[in-house]
Amino acid sequence: MNVRPDFPSYIAEMKWRGFFEQCTDEAALGELMATGPLTGYAGFDPTAESLHIGSLVPIMGLVHLQRHGHRPIAIVGGGTAMVGDPSGKTELRQMLTVADIDRNLAGIRAQLARFIRLADGPGAGPLDGLMIDNGDWLRDKGYIEFLRDIGRHFSVNQMLTRDSVKSRMETGLSFLEFNYMILQAYDFLMLNRDYGCRLQVGGSDQWGNICSGIDLCRRVNRAEVYGLTYPLIQTATGEKMGKTAAGAVWLDAGRTSPYDFFQYWVNVDDRDVSRFLRMYTLLAPAAIEELEKLQGADIRQAKQALALEVTTLVHGEAAAQASLAAAQAAFGGGGDAAAIPSSAHAASEFAGEGLSLIDVLAAVGLVDSKGEARRLVRQGGVKVNGDAVADEQRRLVAADIRDGRVVLQLGKKRHHHLRVDG
RNA sequence: GGGGGGGUUCCCGAGCGGUCAAAGGGAACAGACUGUAAAUCUGUCGGCGUACGCCUUCGGAGGUUCGAAUCCUCCCCCCCCCA
Numbered sequence: 001m002n003v004r005p006d007f008p009s010y011i012a013e014m015k016w017r018g019f020f021e022q023c024t025d026e027a028a029l030g031e032l033m034a035t036g037p038l039t040g041y042a043g044f045d046p047t048a049e050s051l052h053i054g055s056l057v058p059i060m061g062l063v064h065l066q067r068h069g070h071r072p073i074a075i076v077g078g079g080t081a082m083v084g085d086p087s088g089k090t091e092l093r094q095m096l097t098v099a100d101i102d103r104n105l106a107g108i109r110a111q112l113a114r115f116i117r118l119a120d121g122p123g124a125g126p127l128d129g130l131m132i133d134n135g136d137w138l139r140d141k142g143y144i145e146f147l148r149d150i151g152r153h154f155s156v157n158q159m160l161t162r163d164s165v166k167s168r169m170e171t172g173l174s175f176l177e178f179n180y181m182i183l184q185a186y187d188f189l190m191l192n193r194d195y196g197c198r199l200q201v202g203g204s205d206q207w208g209n210i211c212s213g214i215d216l217c218r219r220v221n222r223a224e225v226y227g228l229t230y231p232l233i234q235t236a237t238g239e240k241m242g243k244t245a246a247g248a249v250w251l252d253a254g255r256t257s258p259y260d261f262f263q264y265w266v267n268v269d270d271r272d273v274s275r276f277l278r279m280y281t282l283l284a285p286a287a288i289e290e291l292e293k294l295q296g297a298d299i300r301q302a303k304q305a306l307a308l309e310v311t312t313l314v315h316g317e318a319a320a321q322a323s324l325a326a327a328q329a330a331f332g333g334g335g336d337a338a339a340i341p342s343s344a345h346a347a348s349e350f351a352g353e354g355l356s357l358i359d360v361l362a363a364v365g366l367v368d369s370k371g372e373a374r375r376l377v378r379q380g381g382v383k384v385n386g387d388a389v390a391d392e393q394r395r396l397v398a399a400d401i402r403d404g405r406v407v408l409q410l411g412k413k414r415h416h417h418l419r420v421d422g
Numbered sequence: 423g424g425g426g427g428g429g430u431u432c433c434c435g436a437g438c439g440g441u442c443a444a445a446g447g448g449a450a451c452a453g454a455c456u457g458u459a460a461a462u463c464u465g466u467c468g469g470c471g472u473a474c475g476c477c478u479u480c481g482g483a484g485g486u487u488c489g490a491a492u493c494c495u496c497c498c499c500c501c502c503c504c505a
Contacts, residue, residue: 236460263458270459297457331458372451375466379452392472411451413458 006285009033010068011228016285017278019061019230021204024214029199029226033070037127040065040199041073041191043080043184043206049107050252053264054241056280056310057233061201062129063115063282072129073197074112076105079138080183098139105133111251114314130195134187150186153219154212162208181209188213192223204229233279236271251314258315259339262323263413265307266300273302281309330415342405342417347398350420354397357382357389366408366416376410383409 007013011030014020023029032038042058044051051059062072078101109131112118119128159165162181188210191197200210210227217225233241249264250256256264268276274292277283283291283305291302304324311320319339328335343364349355361373361382374392376382382389384400385407396418400406406418 266458268459270457273459297459299459300457303459327458369469370471371469372467374472376452379466381452411453 004068007068010064010070013064013068014061014228014230017060017064018275019057019064019201019228019279021229021231022207023229024211024227028224029228032198032226033068037070038199039071039073039191039195039197040201041075041188041197042201043075043077043187044108044112046076046078046101046104046108048250049104050250050255051108051111052251053249054233055251056241057203057230058201059112059115060279061230065199065201066116066127066129067282069127071127072116073191073195074116074129074131075187075191076108076131076133077187078102078105078133078135080134080180080187098135101135107252132191132195134183134190137190138183138186146186150182150189150216150220153216154182154185159212162212164205164208181212184209185212185216188225189216189220192217192221192225198223198225199228200225201228201230203232205232236269253315253319257339257341258311258319259323259326259341261314262307262311262320262327265310266303266327267413268303268306270299273299273306277302277306277309280313281306282313283309337417340415340417342419344419344421347401347420350396350398350401352397354395354400357384357394357396358392360396360418361408361410364408364416364418366410366414381411383407 004013007016009030010033011020011023011026040062042061044055044058059074062074065072109118112129112131116129117125117127118131119125159178159181164181165178184206188197188200200213202210207227207229210229214225214227217223235241248256249261251261253261265276265280274288277288277291281288291305294302304327307327308320308324311323315323322336322339325336326339329337330340358370358373358377361367361376362370367373367376373382377389377392377394380388380390384394384396385402386409396406401420404420406420408416408418410416
């Protein structure tokens, strides 16, 4: 099975792109995938209405699967979200209501559809992806029935040796959380039974859960299935992906504007560029290798390419180009500033005394408090139309309006335009 | 059920009657330096106010005191040991 020109196989591409950490049986999986289409899945948390950058890796894992002629399934844990994965977490996850989860599922489905050709229900093409809610089989499962059918296949002794559990022995974990791996293994079992699914991809922290699923499939379905893990992605500075001052970087344009999304990628650490190009874009290896040759300040070009590609994948070509133009306007001169975050204001607001700069900064959300705004001014971090503001009492008046807008700048990177009408 | 140790500002972690908006570190933000990078140095880092200041915060609710994160009572939660 090979429909990709650049790579002989899915596994080869996953390796080249840095998605390959560990595989339960690489040779067997490779052979299986070479003989025909295979169904594989990855899981997503429906803890919010939108996915964020952290989900991009499993998403891309599914994208590559589909591009290699296999069928991807995105399983969204509508059932398991009510439990919570113990690994890495110090606290019990807050529980979501069914209504919350259903709303989140709808949002996530729309986002996944941007990446994967989805076609649920009858009439789906054989390789079209599916999004499945494990609540379908988990919510109505009776406890006794579940224990008898599934529970008997699990050894507590073995469960206790899993890292996800071991790491919690000090701080403690609830029985509820302890069950997470069983529920997850059950997902694999059901996907195998109902969809012939034979592969699970997940983060390396999911290795234990994946192995549990494989064992369960073997015992109950007598099916040989496989697992493949990707490394947990951290930035060069050891941070989790997608954390910024403003919080998580979301895929939803309403939560993180395409411009801010674009900027996130432009601002990644030099050391991360190569890795990210491989993981988060679909650029051909030759193109990526060219970009990887760039040195010093030229690395910025690679970052722009990265930002442009990822933003295109998530928000579309037009939004990506507009973000690029806006970034050029903000940082280089030239370019079209339209995509820079802005807010609308009436000309009358600027008449006479005008507006307090401090108040405006807080009102448009550039700062969290007026105290922060004042501090910023004191430290010389605020500019109006390019000129540093020295006076905390600064007011924005009619004279500050240039070509229908007032350009605000915080620090070196944050920009906001006040659009003034009439 | 018994005994012991804990819950502090975004995180870790000091404080243990006033000098505490609370040490120190990390994160974050700003400035310098740069390449919209990193590293480094400097500054800032609860809210409101130009400011002497005022308000809110140390698991929760009461109480003692001129005054509490610090003492007392009850409650909730976590960890360890014993049963």
